Amino acid sequence: MTPKESHMHLSRIVTAVLSLAIVLATLCCCRAASAGEAVTVDWDIVKRAVDVKAYGVNGPNMFDPNAANNATYLSGLSAITQQRGFIRLHGWGMVERSDSNNQYWLNADGTWNADKIRSALAGAAGAGLIPSIMINIPSGPGGGNDYQDVDRFVRAAASLVQIVNVDNHFGVKYWELPNEREAGFQSPGLTAAQAATLISACSRAMKAKDPSIKVGGPATAWINVDYIANVVAGCLGDIDFVSCHTYGGDGSASDSAIYDSAQAVQGAVASLRSRLSAISGGKYLPIYVDEHNLAWQGTGRIHTNKEAVYDAIVLSGVITGGGDASMYWHDAGSSMGLMDDAFRPYYTSNTFTMFNTWFQGSQVRSSSSNAAAVIAYATRSDTANAVCIVNRSAAQQTVNVVFNGFTPTTVDRYQVSSAGFSGPTAIAWSSIVGSGLTVADNSVTFLIARPPPSATLPVITAQPANVTVAVGQTASFGVSATGTPAPGYQWQRNGTDIAGATATTLTTAATTTADQGATFRCVVGNSAGSVTSAAATLTVTSISGGALAINCGGGAVGAFIADAYVSGGTTTTNWNGAVDVSAVTSPAPATVYQSERYGASFTYAIPGLAVGASYTARLHFSEDWHTASGQRLQDVAINGTRVLSNFDIFASAGTMHKAVIRQFTATADSAGRIVIAFTGVPTSVDDSAKIDGIEIVANVWTNRDIGSPALAGSVTSVDDTITVTGSGADIWNASDGFQFVAQPLTGDGTIVARVVSMQNTNAWAKAGVMIRAGTAAGAVHAFCCVTPGNGVAFQRRTLADAGSSHTAGSLSSAPRWVKLVRQGALLSGYESADGTTWRLVGTTTISMANPVQIGLAVTSHDNGRLCTAVFDHVLVTPSGNG
Numbered sequence: 001m002t003p004k005e006s007h008m009h010l011s012r013i014v015t016a017v018l019s020l021a022i023v024l025a026t027l028c029c030c031r032a033a034s035a036g037e038a039v040t041v042d043w044d045i046v047k048r049a050v051d052v053k054a055y056g057v058n059g060p061n062m063f064d065p066n067a068a069n070n071a072t073y074l075s076g077l078s079a080i081t082q083q084r085g086f087i088r089l090h091g092w093g094m095v096e097r098s099d100s101n102n103q104y105w106l107n108a109d110g111t112w113n114a115d116k117i118r119s120a121l122a123g124a125a126g127a128g129l130i131p132s133i134m135i136n137i138p139s140g141p142g143g144g145n146d147y148q149d150v151d152r153f154v155r156a157a158a159s160l161v162q163i164v165n166v167d168n169h170f171g172v173k174y175w176e177l178p179n180e181r182e183a184g185f186q187s188p189g190l191t192a193a194q195a196a197t198l199i200s201a202c203s204r205a206m207k208a209k210d211p212s213i214k215v216g217g218p219a220t221a222w223i224n225v226d227y228i229a230n231v232v233a234g235c236l237g238d239i240d241f242v243s244c245h246t247y248g249g250d251g252s253a254s255d256s257a258i259y260d261s262a263q264a265v266q267g268a269v270a271s272l273r274s275r276l277s278a279i280s281g282g283k284y285l286p287i288y289v290d291e292h293n294l295a296w297q298g299t300g301r302i303h304t305n306k307e308a309v310y311d312a313i314v315l316s317g318v319i320t321g322g323g324d325a326s327m328y329w330h331d332a333g334s335s336m337g338l339m340d341d342a343f344r345p346y347y348t349s350n351t352f353t354m355f356n357t358w359f360q361g362s363q364v365r366s367s368s369s370n371a372a373a374v375i376a377y378a379t380r381s382d383t384a385n386a387v388c389i390v391n392r393s394a395a396q397q398t399v400n401v402v403f404n405g406f407t408p409t410t411v412d413r414y415q416v417s418s419a420g421f422s423g424p425t426a427i428a429w430s431s432i433v434g435s436g437l438t439v440a441d442n443s444v445t446f447l448i449a450r451p452p453p454s455a456t457l458p459v460i461t462a463q464p465a466n467v468t469v470a471v472g473q474t475a476s477f478g479v480s481a482t483g484t485p486a487p488g489y490q491w492q493r494n495g496t497d498i499a500g501a502t503a504t505t506l507t508t509a510a511t512t513t514a515d516q517g518a519t520f521r522c523v524v525g526n527s528a529g530s531v532t533s534a535a536a537t538l539t540v541t542s543i544s545g546g547a548l549a550i551n552c553g554g555g556a557v558g559a560f561i562a563d564a565y566v567s568g569g570t571t572t573t574n575w576n577g578a579v580d581v582s583a584v585t586s587p588a589p590a591t592v593y594q595s596e597r598y599g600a601s602f603t604y605a606i607p608g609l610a611v612g613a614s615y616t617a618r619l620h621f622s623e624d625w626h627t628a629s630g631q632r633l634q635d636v637a638i639n640g641t642r643v644l645s646n647f648d649i650f651a652s653a654g655t656m657h658k659a660v661i662r663q664f665t666a667t668a669d670s671a672g673r674i675v676i677a678f679t680g681v682p683t684s685v686d687d688s689a690k691i692d693g694i695e696i697v698a699n700v701w702t703n704r705d706i707g708s709p710a711l712a713g714s715v716t717s718v719d720d721t722i723t724v725t726g727s728g729a730d731i732w733n734a735s736d737g738f739q740f741v742a743q744p745l746t747g748d749g750t751i752v753a754r755v756v757s758m759q760n761t762n763a764w765a766k767a768g769v770m771i772r773a774g775t776a777a778g779a780v781h782a783f784c785c786v787t788p789g790n791g792v793a794f795q796r797r798t799l800a801d802a803g804s805s806h807t808a809g810s811l812s813s814a815p816r817w818v819k820l821v822r823q824g825a826l827l828s829g830y831e832s833a834d835g836t837t838w839r840l841v842g843t844t845t846i847s848m849a850n851p852v853q854i855g856l857a858v859t860s861h862d863n864g865r866l867c868t869a870v871f872d873h874v875l876v877t878p879s880g881n882g
């Protein structure tokens with residue numbers, strides 16, 4: 001672990017964040033914790049499988065052979081991890097000379113001390129802990145800034161695998177590099193591109209020694225979503241898991257602020273999972289938060305019940321957020337360890353023992369009526385049904401616990417509180433139902449119940465059926481089954497598990513031609529065993545109703561099909577490194593920008609469209625050959641009309657390897673085609689045109705007046721510009737009046753638009769983006785808008801035919817970018833000056849049945865006048881999570 005106290009700039013950042021959390025807690029939760037909070041567990045609703053290594057610990061003492069072969073130390077680690085949870089070997093002494101300290105692993109010449117390594121790992125092997133070991137290589141063998149020497153790092157990493165797994169047959173599977181070396185935290189640090197290069201090179205060299213290992217990283221100092229995503233984009237083919245750290249601060253913040261930081265981990269991990277899903281092309285990358293603690297230095301709350309509260313929130317939050325494991329910093333030491341200097345476990349270590357003993361199998365749905373006071377987490381397995389109830393408040397609570405789908409006779413209660421660790425205490429379930437469960441202040445309570453004794457093999461009662469859809473549409477498959485206990489579900493595509501597809505129904509992302517003929521089946525299982533359903537076939541028809549994406553010059557990747565529908569030109573790949581997509585909305589996968597079709601002239605004739613229908617053509621460019629402006633100029637025509645003249649990719653992006661997207665409205669011709677012609681300008685240095693990717697997206701917009709505007713609204717569009725005219729009294733209170741230009745959306749998604757201009761019919765006239773549950777005047781909705789006189793606003797109606805709520809943004813008027821994001825029931829509104837850097841305006845929670853309506857809304861706030869608003873850069877992006 002890098003000594004966090006030496007990085008005061010980070011300390012100030014965290015302190016500021018925690019101070020803000022304290023203010024928010026004061027504003028939003030300004031009451032003492034009270035009796036009567038409720039926890040509900042739905043045992044039949046499985047959220048996801050729990051990795052058997054999910055609840056881990058760092059083991060820096062294992063670098064010292066005297067400790068690593070100490071029976072008390074090994075016994076303590078075995079109890080804490082139950083020989084399941086990860087044990088991460090990390091310590092900066094690892095890359096220092098062993099003749100200066102018994103814990104270090106290097107010889108004087110910078111090579112590895114094989115005898116020291118063998119001795120350090122022998123104890124873990126004898127104790128059966130090797131399957132849990134993850135070895136972190138924080139730097140190369142030169143110390144200092146040696147992590148920037150890629151070649152030296154690669155040689156050292158491969159050599160260590162040779163010693164550990166090839167020469168000594170220890171079979172350590174998990175390897176991680178580097179450690180907290182990211183730019184912005186470490187100086188000099190690694191940029192995301194440099195980290196990706198390092199991980200790729202090391203992974204290949206290490207797997208050349210032992211192909212069975214898993215290699216991951218970059219072990220960032222915090223859950224830095226953008227940095228990690230950019231690293232993964234640059235080394236996707238060589239990285240097997242991602243890792244990061246989280247700490248509650250320097251220990252000076254209040255209990256509430258530190259607990260808030262722990263609860264924020266769930267959302268940060270969820271954001272990282274979402275980004276990884278978007279860029280991974282279907283590859284599942286486990287997320288390991290492999291260092292956590294309530295502080296990055298010793299503090300009075302460590303080794304107390306308050307540390308246990310923090311740990312339980314993080315352990316459960318990482319899994320709930322979509323992560324796969326979290327690891328405590330660290331194993332032993334009077335300052336921060338789970339054991340003291342003599343390897344005697346502190347009572348707080350029982351938190352990890354309980355999680356590793358009981359919280360395995362599958363996470364089920366659990367909820368709390370007030371997560372600011374009580375947090376719930378539950379799992380079920382063949383061994384037990386287990387519930388963790390965290391009381392993060394400073395008051396004793398009486399919690400009303402409700403079990404759906406399972407009724408025990410008795411439960412065993414364990415508790416970590418200021419009184420220490422207690423349990424098991426057998427409690428009649430009827431008493432909990434009747435009187436509630438009493439939990440101490442700042443405590444972690446565990447309820448362990450045995451599942452019903454008998455189990456029956458699942459029986460499939462309804463098989464998945466074949467489905468036919470048009471390209472761009474989603475496809476849904478369903479299965480029904482019975483069994484005791486209630487079975488879990490795992491869908492497969494072409495015989496391979498689909499990550500996260502564990503419900504009775506499966507809805508695909510928007511289909512492409514690459515999905516034609518894919519088969520889908522479901523493995524249904526419980527403790528009695530599993531059965532596999534029949535396979536259903538997906539048939540994908542023409543693209544007339546949906547979308548088509550082409551990887552120009554390359555093969556299929558993500559939703560992009562291999563290069564097709566083209567005449568003329570040549571294909572090539574000139575660049576295998578990272579591509580900067582920061583300046584565009586909804587970029588293609590990085591590999592799309594790494595291949596190209598180029599030539600003096602070439603044409604894509606895209607067939608299968610609806611004659612006369614309107615589509616959006618999105619053209620993806622990135623200059624990967626020329627190093628200055630003016631070298632390559634090209635013209636682009638769509639259906640014979642020139643849309644780009646003397647287009648210079650480098651000048652538009654400002655640099656090489658940076659994505660540029662241009663989009664245009666096009667109408668399918670009488671043959672149901674859109675023809676896109678690329679021509680190099682003969683007078684330029686390079687008279688070759690080029691293109692990296694093409695998307696054709698059906699424009700399915702409809703417009704209507706909502707409520708009873710006195711004057712009828714309208715919409716017109718030319719290329720990328722949409723002009724909306726609307727009347728109406730307002731979008732506010734229990735009933736709205738406005739013009740709505742929308743399309744249906746199933747599941748999660750995003751809409752982005754720039755409000756170029758709007759008439760000032762009233763200071764509260766509004767123009768912006770909306771997600772709405774239907775077209776009734778009083779429908780629930782979220783709305784992020786620009787006004788002529790009152791700036792930007794995030795407004796919403798969370799109950800049908802009820803009042804509205806308002807959160808003010810900046811005082812900016814048009815032109816202004818606005819964005820709405822739907823993630824389940826969570827809706828978030830953003831604003832931006834440039835469409836690149838976004839500021840959150842507000843969030844709300846609204847449950848809306850699919851499909852919802854997503855689009856552009858304009859009201860004049862004066863029912864006798866029409867307000868005209870002009871939008872451009874309008875883009876709806878489904879996330880495929882419906």
